[in-house]
Amino acid sequence: xxxxxxxxxxxxxxxxxxxxxxxxxxxxxxxxxxxxxxxxxxxxxxxxxxxxxxxxxxxxxxxxxxxxxxxxxxxxxxxxxxxxxxxxxxxxxxxxxxxxxxxxxxxxxxxxxxxxxxxxxxxxxxxxxxxxxxxxxxxxxxxxxxxxxxxxxxxxxxxxxxxxxxxxxxxxxxxxxxxxxxxxxxxxxxxxxxxxxxxxxxxxxxxxxxxxxxxxxxxxxxxxxxxxxxxxxxxx
Numbered sequence: 001x002x003x004x005x006x007x008x009x010x011x012x013x014x015x016x017x018x019x020x021x022x023x024x025x026x027x028x029x030x031x032x033x034x035x036x037x038x039x040x041x042x043x044x045x046x047x048x049x050x051x052x053x054x055x056x057x058x059x060x061x062x063x064x065x066x067x068x069x070x071x072x073x074x075x076x077x078x079x080x081x082x083x084x085x086x087x088x089x090x091x092x093x094x095x096x097x098x099x100x101x102x103x104x105x106x107x108x109x110x111x112x113x114x115x116x117x118x119x120x121x122x123x124x125x126x127x128x129x130x131x132x133x134x135x136x137x138x139x140x141x142x143x144x145x146x147x148x149x150x151x152x153x154x155x156x157x158x159x160x161x162x163x164x165x166x167x168x169x170x171x172x173x174x175x176x177x178x179x180x181x182x183x184x185x186x187x188x189x190x191x192x193x194x195x196x197x198x199x200x201x202x203x204x205x206x207x208x209x210x211x212x213x214x215x216x217x218x219x220x221x222x223x224x225x226x227x228x229x230x231x232x233x234x235x236x
Contacts, residue, residue: 029056029058029083031058031080032079033060033062033080034061035063037078040079041191041194042079043232044191044228045098045187045191048224049101049184051228084104088100095126110182111183112183118178121185122185129192132160133192137196141199157201167209167212176215182222182224186215190216190219190225193212204217
């Protein structure tokens with residue numbers, strides 16, 4: 001059965017109009033992005049890691065192209081995470097942002113609880129979630145043609161479901177993807193499947209993959225995930 005973890009509700013504040021003085025006294029993480037990105041599943045991945053780690057959080061909405069262009073790192077594009085030191089900014093890769101959150105809160109176990117061995121497994125599964133689930137979903141959503149992508153538009157559903165069957169096989173003998181508690185691997189892949197549900201690509205209520213459904217429902221019904229969804233919905 002899924003283990004419950006006690007979560008402190010993060011200090012969530014919209015800082016679109018905050019002053020530098022307010023920013024200088026804040027000791028949590030800041031997620032900055034366009035409104036679309038702050039409402040996306042990419043943002044959900046980072047927010048779920050933050051809520052699981054019980055880190056204080058602020059959000060800043062970028063409203064204009066000039067604000068996007070003024071981001072502190074050229075990798076930020078439309079979503080970036082600033083760390084508590086106020087000097088370290090991670091942009092572009094939500095996997096990198098999630099890993100930074102895990103490193104800020106070692107006790108959370110988001111990179112596993114057995115040191116580098118489990119951390120490497122977590123990284124591998126996060127990458128699996130990206131290449132095997134998120135990329136096909138994005139290609140499907142954006143109707144990317146075979147001529148502009150290595151992924152054929154005709155085999156996107158097969159690719160996606162092949163990956164979920166692999167996941168189902170793994171979860172037959174595992175309550176979590178890595179180890180015995182929630183890690184970034186669970187969060188990243190659960191968010192990808194949540195996006196698939198939103199896009200009506202996958203329905204856990206009718207899925208034959210019982211072990212994926214058991215695991216998925218166990219994750220999305222935990223308090224930290226509900227909190228992350230609440231933050232996402234409050235940005236709409």
